[in-house]
Amino acid sequence: MATAAAQAAATPTAGAVPPLTTPPVPREPSGRQWVARFPTSASVADCTPPFRDNLRAFVAALGAAGASVNIAATLRPPQRAYLMHWCWCIVKQKTDPRAIPPLDGVGIAWAHLDAQGGYDAGASVAAAQEMVEAYGMQALNVAPALQSNHISGTAVDMAISWTGTLAIARRDGAVVSIDSQPRTGMNPDLKAVGATYGVLKFIGGASDMPHWSADGH
Amino acid sequence: MAIDAMSPWRPALAGVATALLLAACATPPATPDLATFLERRATCDHFRGEIPDPPDPQRLREVMEQIEAYCKGSDAQLAALRQRYRDDPVVSKQLAPFEDRIEP
Numbered sequence: 001m002a003t004a005a006a007q008a009a010a011t012p013t014a015g016a017v018p019p020l021t022t023p024p025v026p027r028e029p030s031g032r033q034w035v036a037r038f039p040t041s042a043s044v045a046d047c048t049p050p051f052r053d054n055l056r057a058f059v060a061a062l063g064a065a066g067a068s069v070n071i072a073a074t075l076r077p078p079q080r081a082y083l084m085h086w087c088w089c090i091v092k093q094k095t096d097p098r099a100i101p102p103l104d105g106v107g108i109a110w111a112h113l114d115a116q117g118g119y120d121a122g123a124s125v126a127a128a129q130e131m132v133e134a135y136g137m138q139a140l141n142v143a144p145a146l147q148s149n150h151i152s153g154t155a156v157d158m159a160i161s162w163t164g165t166l167a168i169a170r171r172d173g174a175v176v177s178i179d180s181q182p183r184t185g186m187n188p189d190l191k192a193v194g195a196t197y198g199v200l201k202f203i204g205g206a207s208d209m210p211h212w213s214a215d216g217h
Numbered sequence: 218m219a220i221d222a223m224s225p226w227r228p229a230l231a232g233v234a235t236a237l238l239l240a241a242c243a244t245p246p247a248t249p250d251l252a253t254f255l256e257r258r259a260t261c262d263h264f265r266g267e268i269p270d271p272p273d274p275q276r277l278r279e280v281m282e283q284i285e286a287y288c289k290g291s292d293a294q295l296a297a298l299r300q301r302y303r304d305d306p307v308v309s310k311q312l313a314p315f316e317d318r319i320e321p
Binding site for chain 1: 259260261262263264265266267268269270271272273274276277279281283284285288289316318319320321
């Protein structure tokens with residue numbers, strides 16, 4: 001479909017000065033439909049190098065050793081973090097939808113308009129509430145982060161388990177036999193093996209059992 | 218262990234003590250409340266990035282327990298610390314990256 005601006009550009013008139021700015025991109029009103037977009041990944045391939053390659057090698061070593069690895073989350077796209085953060089702020093902090101900064105690549109209109117073209121506060125908040133519910137954040141008492149290792153592609157949440165003794169290769173190829181407990185990602189000997197790959201267990205102990213990252217945070 | 222005033226080790230120990238004092242002066246220790254806040258807020262911010270997606274009730278419960286433990290009261294604590302250290306550029310710089318308001 002040709003826009004008025006495109007048509008104008010295609011039929012220049014003598015002496016006309018082309019516009020210096022591009023016309024505004026139409027924005028889609030906020031609402032539940034946004035929640036299915038920019039999904040969080042569970043794929044190692046979506047991580048950021050060099051963590052991606054380190055994690056891939058560590059997971060391969062776990063697999064070769066016979067361990068079970070179930071990855072729940074890797075990359076949370078910044079666009080999704082933005083959507084989660086600001087819908088929560090509109091609902092829980094009463095942030096004015098008209099004051100929310102835009103994010104490149106996310107054509108969302110947080111401020112809805114009524115039939116007369118005026119700002120519709122009720123519709124704007126209701127749409128944000130739909131999103132909060134669809135994200136499962138109704139009971140959340142803190143704003144979701146805009147920055148994290150998941151958002152930068154340098155973290156993974158994964159459940160690891162095995163039976164018997166785990167004979168696993170370190171990064172340098174030396175095989176370590178782990179017969180200590182627990183037989184999960186919380187095993188201190190396995191944490192040491194992970195570190196040789198540059199995949200570090202969360203430094204906060206058992207408070208976040210599935211979390212590994214590039215820096216332990 | 219008591220150190221004899223005439224001990225041949227005395228000059229060496231004095232040197233070590235001086236070095237430790239100089240090191241301490243170079244990096245003044247954070248006051249306990251500031252250090253506690255920085256540690257708690259770092260943990261809080263970690264869990265703010267762990268909201269399970271797609272929603273997972275079990276994981277969400279685990280994350281919210283940590284958020285309750287580490288995030289509650291953070292806004293007021295941060296505001297108080299910003300005020301207390303408003304004339305301290307080193308501490309102000311440490312506090313600068315934190316969002317003013319993360320609670321409802």
